Amino acid sequence: MKLQTSTLLALYSIVEAASQPGKQISAAEIAQRYGVSAHHLAKVLRELGRAGLVDSARGAGGGYRFCGNARRLTLMDVIDRFEDIGARPPEPGAAQTDVGLAIARVLSEIDEIAKATFRSITIDTLLKLVERARQSQAATAPVTREAGR
Amino acid sequence: MPKPDSRATPSGPPGVGERRVGAGVRVRPIEAGDLSQVISIDAEASGIEKVDYWYELFHRYGTRGRQQRFFLVAESGAVVEGFIIGEVRDWEFGSPPCGWVFGIAVRRSARLGGTGTALFDAILESFRRAGVHKVRTLTTRDNSVVLSFFRSQGMMAAPFIPLELDLPAAKEGAN
Numbered sequence: 001m002k003l004q005t006s007t008l009l010a011l012y013s014i015v016e017a018a019s020q021p022g023k024q025i026s027a028a029e030i031a032q033r034y035g036v037s038a039h040h041l042a043k044v045l046r047e048l049g050r051a052g053l054v055d056s057a058r059g060a061g062g063g064y065r066f067c068g069n070a071r072r073l074t075l076m077d078v079i080d081r082f083e084d085i086g087a088r089p090p091e092p093g094a095a096q097t098d099v100g101l102a103i104a105r106v107l108s109e110i111d112e113i114a115k116a117t118f119r120s121i122t123i124d125t126l127l128k129l130v131e132r133a134r135q136s137q138a139a140t141a142p143v144t145r146e147a148g149r
Numbered sequence: 150m151p152k153p154d155s156r157a158t159p160s161g162p163p164g165v166g167e168r169r170v171g172a173g174v175r176v177r178p179i180e181a182g183d184l185s186q187v188i189s190i191d192a193e194a195s196g197i198e199k200v201d202y203w204y205e206l207f208h209r210y211g212t213r214g215r216q217q218r219f220f221l222v223a224e225s226g227a228v229v230e231g232f233i234i235g236e237v238r239d240w241e242f243g244s245p246p247c248g249w250v251f252g253i254a255v256r257r258s259a260r261l262g263g264t265g266t267a268l269f270d271a272i273l274e275s276f277r278r279a280g281v282h283k284v285r286t287l288t289t290r291d292n293s294v295v296l297s298f299f300r301s302q303g304m305m306a307a308p309f310i311p312l313e314l315d316l317p318a319a320k321e322g323a324n
Binding site (some may be wrong): 074116117119120122124128129 | 290293296300305306
């Protein structure tokens with residue numbers, strides 16, 4: 001499964017903001033953390049703002065704050081704002097052939113599984129996964145490891 | 150199908166005693182008198198009342214083989230708020246023994262209050278005591294409520310792919 005860059009930026013931003021409820025997080029901070037274009041990220045954040053998932057405050061100390069319901073908002077809800085991950089329809093000629101139809105059916109199976117997976121994972125669940133990964137890393141890392149965020 | 154005899158009411162297998170959780174909810178093995186509420190909770194969730202099915206499950210999971218079969222309910226006062234059913238399955242398709250959860254439901258009015266988590270925690274503990282270290286489940290991919298719940302408990306995709314087949318009609322004249 002390959003998501004578009006905008007979609008991934010949206011997911012990074014939402015999860016970052018939701019991990020610090022009530023706190024404003026700057027676009028520059030997210031851009032730096034993920035090594036992405038601040039310009040591109042700004043567009044994504046505007047779209048998330050229009051969707052009512054983040055609100056923004058201007059000026060010093062301003063930034064973006066998560067304002068959705070992390071226990072309700074799923075990855076699919078976010079992805080849907082940016083792209084349609086459904087299978088590309090078969091070429092017009094192929095759609096009329098047995099082989100084209102059979103391949104389309106297999107691709108459709110894969111899409112449905114992917115969508116169900118995205119629909120089943122809320123932002124809250126993803127944050128738990130992140131936390132579990134951090135704990136697991138902390139448990140196995142050498143003592144001298146630099147502390148993560 | 151005969152209704153369960155109240156004398157068959159389980160007192161609880163070893164290690165599956167009562168567990169008290171927040172807001173006065175406790176989790177315990179099912180008793181015969183809980184069945185009508187379990188049937189009602191399932192009907193609310195599935196839209197189908199399956200009386201015979203639940204009596205059969207009670208006989209198989211609520212009264213026998215309770216070292217490896219677990220049928221638990223969460224109750225608040227005299228009200229059953231939810232239930233969970235599972236068992237230890239051995240060597241299915243080469244898989245070492247693991248716990249299987251094949252039924253869970255919480256009364257709509259009691260959702261988002263931790264009842265599902267309490268039931269899940271209790272059955273995990275039962276599986277641990279039965280000596281298994283992995284738990285699996287299977288649900289339809291359009292069942293977002295249950296799927297999201299299991300995900301929130303940390304469950305991830307298993308290394309299995311469920312498959313099905315529509316049986317072709319029997320050929321005329323075939324036995």
